[in-house]
Structures are given as C-alpha cells and as structure tokens.
Amino acid sequence: MNTLNIYLSNLNHNYECIRKQLRNSTQCIGVVKANAYGGQSIEIAKRLIQIGIDKLAVAYAEEGIQLRNHGIKTPIMVFYPQKDSLADLITFDLEPCIYSRNMFLALEQQLNLLQVKNYPIHIKYNTGLNRVGFPSSDVNWVLDKIKQPYFKLESVYSHLAASEEERPSNGCLQQIEQFEKIKKEHTQATKSPPKFHLLNSSGIFNYPEYQYDAVRCGIALHGYANQPKWDRLLKPIAELKSKISQIHQVQKGAAVGYNNGWVVPKTSRIATLPLGHADGIGRHFGHHRASVLIQGKKAPLVGNICMDMLMIDISGIDCEEGDEVSFFGPSNSAEIFAAQGSTISYELLTGLGPRIKRIFHQ
Numbered sequence: 568m569n570t571l572n573i574y575l576s577n578l579n580h581n582y583e584c585i586r587k588q589l590r591n592s593t594q595c596i597g598v599v600k601a602n603a604y605g606g607q608s609i610e611i612a613k614r615l616i617q618i619g620i621d622k623l624a625v626a627y628a629e630e631g632i633q634l635r636n637h638g639i640k641t642p643i644m645v646f647y648p649q650k651d652s653l654a655d656l657i658t659f660d661l662e663p664c665i666y667s668r669n670m671f672l673a674l675e676q677q678l679n680l681l682q683v684k685n686y687p688i689h690i691k692y693n694t695g696l697n698r699v700g701f702p703s704s705d706v707n708w709v710l711d712k713i714k715q716p717y718f719k720l721e722s723v724y725s726h727l728a729a730s731e732e733e734r735p736s737n738g739c740l741q742q743i744e745q746f747e748k749i750k751k752e753h754t755q756a757t758k759s760p761p762k763f764h765l766l767n768s769s770g771i772f773n774y775p776e777y778q779y780d781a782v783r784c785g786i787a788l789h790g791y792a793n794q795p796k797w798d799r800l801l802k803p804i805a806e807l808k809s810k811i812s813q814i815h816q817v818q819k820g821a822a823v824g825y826n827n828g829w830v831v832p833k834t835s836r837i838a839t840l841p842l843g844h845a846d847g848i849g850r851h852f853g854h855h856r857a858s859v860l861i862q863g864k865k866a867p868l869v870g871n872i873c874m875d876m877l878m879i880d881i882s883g884i885d886c887e888e889g890d891e892v893s894f895f896g897p898s899n900s901a902e903i904f905a906a907q908g909s910t911i912s913y914e915l916l917t918g919l920g921p922r923i924k925r926i927f928h929q
C-alpha cells in the first residue's frame with residue numbers, strides 16, 4: 568500500500584560526504600532521535616555503527632532504551648533527559664546531557680542512591696537558542712560540581728540557532744564567541760579537558776572550522792542539509808510511495824472531498840490515495856499546494872486531505888488504479904515537497920505515521 572523505501576547505501580554515501588568535511592580526529596555523533604527522523608531507529612542505528620559512527624544520540628531516555636533492547640552497545644547520548652527517567656537512563660547505561668542546575672542535582676542524587684561513580688555525562692550550554700542549557704555564567708558552578716566522583720565529564724557542547732544561515736551571520740558569530748569562552752574556561756580548569764562540539768548537519772557544511780572534537784549529525788545522514796548547495800552533495804535515503812486506490816471522473820461543478828474542498832472547474836480525473844493526515848501528510852498539503860509524481864508527471868493534491876485518504880488530479884496523465892505514486896525520494900526532494908506544505912524536511916520525515924511500511928534496501 569504505502570511504503571517508505573529506505574536506501575541504506577545512500578546512508579553510506581551521506582556519511583562519507585560528511586566525513587569529507589571533517590578532520591580524521593573529529594568524532595561523528597549520529598543523531599537517531601524521533602525514530603531516526605521517521606525511518607526506523609534500529610536498522611538505521613545498526614547501519615551507522617557498521618559504517619563507523621562514533622556515538623549515537625537520541626532526544627529522550629525511552630528512545631535510548633529501545634536501542635539497548637535491540638542489542639545496541641554503542642555509547643548513546645540523551646539530549647533532553649527528564650527527571651523521571653534518570654533511574655532508567657542509568658540502568659541502561661545511557662549518557663545524559665545535563666542542561667540545568669535542577670537536572671544536575673537530580674542526577675547527583677540518583678547516582679548517590681545507586682552508589683554509581685564516574686558516570687559519563689555531557690554538559691549543554693545555552694549560547695543563544697534559549698531552549699535548554701546552562702547560561703555561560705554557570706561555568707564555575709558546573710566546574711565545581713563535576714569535581715565530584717559521581718561524574719565523568721565526556722563533553723561540553725552548545726547548539727546553533729541558525730547554522731544554515733548565509734555567512735556572515737551575527738547570531739552564529741555571537742554564539743561561537745560565547746562557546747569559545749566557555750571552552751577556554753573548561754580547558755583551563757582541568758588537566759584532561761572534555762570533548763567540545765557545536766555543529767549540527769548544516770553547521771558541518773557552513774562552519775567546518777568550528778568542528779572542534781565532534782559534530783552531531785542528523786538530517787544530513789538522511790540526505791538534507793537545509794541549503795540546496797549542500798543537499799546536492801547528499802542523497803536522500805527515504806522514498807515515500809503510494810498506489811492509486813480508485814479513479815473517478817468528476818463532472819464540472821461537482822466537488823471533491825470533505826466540505827466541498829475543491830469544486831472542479833472542468834470535468835476532471837481524480838485519483839484517491841490510501842494515506843492522509845493520520846500518516847503525516849497534513850492538511851497544509853491540500854488545495855493544490857503540493858503535488859506528487861505519477862509516471863513522472865506532476866499531479867496536485869486537491870481539496871481537503873482526509874484522515875486516511877487524499878485525492879489528486881490526474882487529468883491528462885495516463886494511469887490506472889493500482890499505479891504507483893511518488894511523494895518524495897532520491898529524485899524528488901522531501902525538502903521541496905515539505906515546503907509545498909509550509910513545513911520543513913524534519914517535520915515531514917518525523918511525522919510519517921506507523922501505518923506506512925518501512926522497507927530497507929541494502
């Protein structure tokens with residue numbers, strides 16, 4: 568019915584392309600949060616390990632536990648640990664990224680309770696995104712805290728708010744400057760400094776000189792990097808396909824879909840596809856905003872997208888029920904399809920629902 572083909576050989580290509588931007592000594596952290604950007608974390612994580620990724624990262628502890636339950640032993644960072652998951656996080660040997668005093672104290676209490684020493688942690692500083700992270704004024708507090716035997720400070724990092732923005736970007740420069748200062752303070756305070764990292768996918772292409780000791784790479788592994796010039800170097804790994812369920816001849820003046828979504832201006836051929844907003848193709852894609860490819864020709868999504876189905880206008884396209892339709896893939900970018908629905912590749916990919924069958928191609 569609906570399939571998301573995942574071409575793992577393209578993942579290899581993307582990884583190699585990313586490695587080319589990096590020094591040999593720079594580590595690559597593979598971000599596999601949100602079901603590996605909608606693909607399927609287990610298979611994608613396993614391939615990343617096979618091709619030499621240094622570490623994995625997820626957003627929440629539960630995602631890390633899922634990887635551990637499938638036998639993955641690679642170090643896993645948890646970007647956004649929550650207090651109620653700290654005990655599980657330790658049980659499953661996941662590495663928390665600590666972003667606030669409260670979280671630090673909660674972890675300290677938990678490690679003390681379990682009598683665990685030298686537990687690997689990461690410290691996240693807020694340098695301008697204002698989402699999570701210690702303010703840079705907390706460096707001394709952090710330096711004092713990590714002296715305790717409970718912790719082993721693995722890395723110190725921050726996150727750029729607009730790493731894809733055309734250079735020079737004042738916001739990025741200010742964040743880099745702040746991070747440099749934090750790095751200096753951490754380095755001066757210890758004989759064995761932690762690793763430092765700042766860049767996500769687009770940052771790797773835009774600011775390779777600030778790769779420090781590691782980069783955190785998510786979307787670029789999937790073939791997108793937020794600028795056409797970098798997208799061209801990469802290969803999309805996911806391809807969303809569907810098949811026509813039914814074809815109607817709709818007379819001029821009749822309406823297609825709920826609430827007379829589209830009144831056809833001339834007699835048209837309409838095809839119905841078996842996926843809708845419950846599968847991640849939201850209502851923003853309807854009303855001729857987005858189109859899919861059928862026999863290499865564009866067919867617009869018409870009227871209101873339903874929960875389980877949507878309709879396309881195939882007037883003038885030679886096709887029949889059961890024929891394949893492509894939403895996006897290696898030859899039609901998910902970034903472009905996403906933009907047609909007023910969103911970005913990240914939201915489109917991570918929003919693809921569980922009813923879409925994932926098929927892996929080696």
Ligand SMILES: *Cc1c(COP(=O)(O)O)cnc(C)c1O
Nearest residue numbers: 598726767768783784785786787
């Ligand atoms: C999701 C995330 C990344 C990966 O970002 P991409 O743009 O997908 O490469 C990196 N760092 C942090 C902190 C993240 O939350």
